[in-house]
Amino acid sequence: MTDQDQNNFDERDDDTLAAEYVLGVLDLKDRREAERRLQSDQVFASLVRGWENRFADLNDDIDAVEPPEHVKQALGDTLFSSSENNADVSKSFFWQTMGFWRGISVVAVLLAVLFGYLAFDKPDRKEDGVSYVASLSSKDNDHSYVTLFNEQTGEFIVRHISGTPPADKDLELWLIVQGEKPVSIGLVGYEDKNKPAIPREFVQEFDKDILLAITVEPKGGAPEGVATGPIVAAGQLKNI
Amino acid sequence: MLTADDISKLLAQVALRDRQAFDMLYEHTSAKLFGVLLRLLKDRPEAEDALQEVYTKIWHKADRYSSSGASAMTWLITIARNHAIDRLRARPATAESLEEAETVASKERSPEEEAIASSERRKIDNCFDRLEESKSAAVKGAYLEGYSYQELAKQNDVPINTMRTWLRRSLAKLKECLEE
Structure with a gap:
């Protein structure tokens, strides 16, 4: 494996982790770990943003539901x-x-x-x-x-x-x-x-x-x- | 109906601690975020608590929006999603919740959902169609219903590592397709 291949592999690995984080399938420990990287690693953060945007169209499949008034009250x-x-x-x-x-x-x-x-x-x-x-x-x-x-x-x-x-x-x-x-x-x-x-x-x-x-x-x-x-x-x- | 640009402006005002802008933001976005939380948490009282926590986060984190590079609504939904998924992953995995998940997973599309699905073919739908049905359902189940690897593995009756491999390959294929 050349250095270039190694780099590609690492990139893909991080990208998979970013996708799994956005998808939400990671357990709590791995989520926290991913979030720590999000704070400190700009490249990883942009991979996560990429997946958030990629999946964003699926958000249209979720119906809006009017929340009860007391939530707003409690929030205030x-x-x-x-x-x-x-x-x-x-x-x-x-x-x-x-x-x-x-x-x-x-x-x-x-x-x-x-x-x-x-x-x-x-x-x-x-x-x-x-x-x-x-x-x-x-x-x-x-x-x-x-x-x-x-x-x-x-x-x-x-x-x-x-x-x-x-x-x-x-x-x-x-x-x-x-x-x-x-x-x-x-x-x-x-x-x-x-x-x-x-x-x-x-x-x-x-x-x-x-x-x-x-x-x-x-x-x-x-x-x-x-x-x-x-x-x-x-x-x-x-x-x- | 507010445009994406309006929501983005409201967020900028909220970052400056403008209470009225916050009220307006809540008025126009809370139904969508509540829908997201309900869909993921599948528990109304918990979704109500979560909604309050999510808007508390939004009030305090609004200043970070501008640097995120996402659309305002995507940014807000991402906060709600992450909050709900944290709550889901913090739940102890019980047999009941897995059964419940399967029931929800096998739910058929409503006529309305069917109509939307057939009239508005999006690129992402075409890309999902290129995956095997069970794999497409697994990715969507994770994103829309908040299923963990463990839950997906149980639903598909495969070992968890197999599920991981399936999902990772599916994600790679999806990305490739979306970037075509």
Whole structure:
């Protein structure tokens, strides 16, 4: 056998493996092995693509079947139930969907931690007029903030806990009463304290479910006061 | 009905985390992918779980589409197929599932399938016709029904190594024919 023959043989062997992988007849162990090669071996990957395209016409022999609605529902809950990055926050308002509100329970765990922090570190908070608190976070990134609301002064105190600031962008804090348009509270920084204030009339809304969310916005804040997202952290405001 | 180009554009938007594009992609492609999963898994609740997992993958992997060189729909179906086959191969091979497979394998074409088959002769059909009937059925059974070598060997009542040789030769012939 010449070298050329050997090469041809190897090529055919890989091609057969690629075909068997695409056809699906390999066992799990051999499938994993083929997938490892797919990641690292461009030639093998192109052989697999070749067989995928060769068999693609057979896909027409498979009838479409409308899936039940609950699959879509569950998918939305899984993918978008927290402050998942969203390219178009202002239009889709996904945070008002059931999934998002269910996702809030994650935040409840963080709140427990926060209460510990308040009790230990700032025993006089309550007397200072701080009566509401929210822990803002996301399971998709490491941004987390604690916001405290001082009822007497109408000020939000925003404490940055973790997360890397996006370059050339500002972060903006939003107050969301369920079912209504988000209201900008102001820009937040990475300094320990930022005190954007909100108009007095919003204080009475605090009996309702209030969500706070931080979005990434162009420098200077959201254009025309409408969030453009994505959300990096969110959490529910709780009375303490 | 979306064109292949539309689906390709939607995938590009999904790669940029556009939720609305994702919703639209789901609306227009989920029935086909569910059909693929049902056909391979032959279990409705499992196919429903798998569909959710497949779209989760699509959401996270959409950025890899552009470099794949496949048509958008083929790319999506490939993700569904691979997911279903992984599930099938992870199943313990039971006697019942093999019997079930044989029942499905011997299913006759519906009049509708027959009509499609006779009116639209594709190149791939002509190439399958050049194979012996049992071998053509084995290749199609693997692709469309998700049969493993073991299942195909049992259906054809031959040793597994014989089945491998048959299938590999058939694949080589198919390729040669498709590239003519």
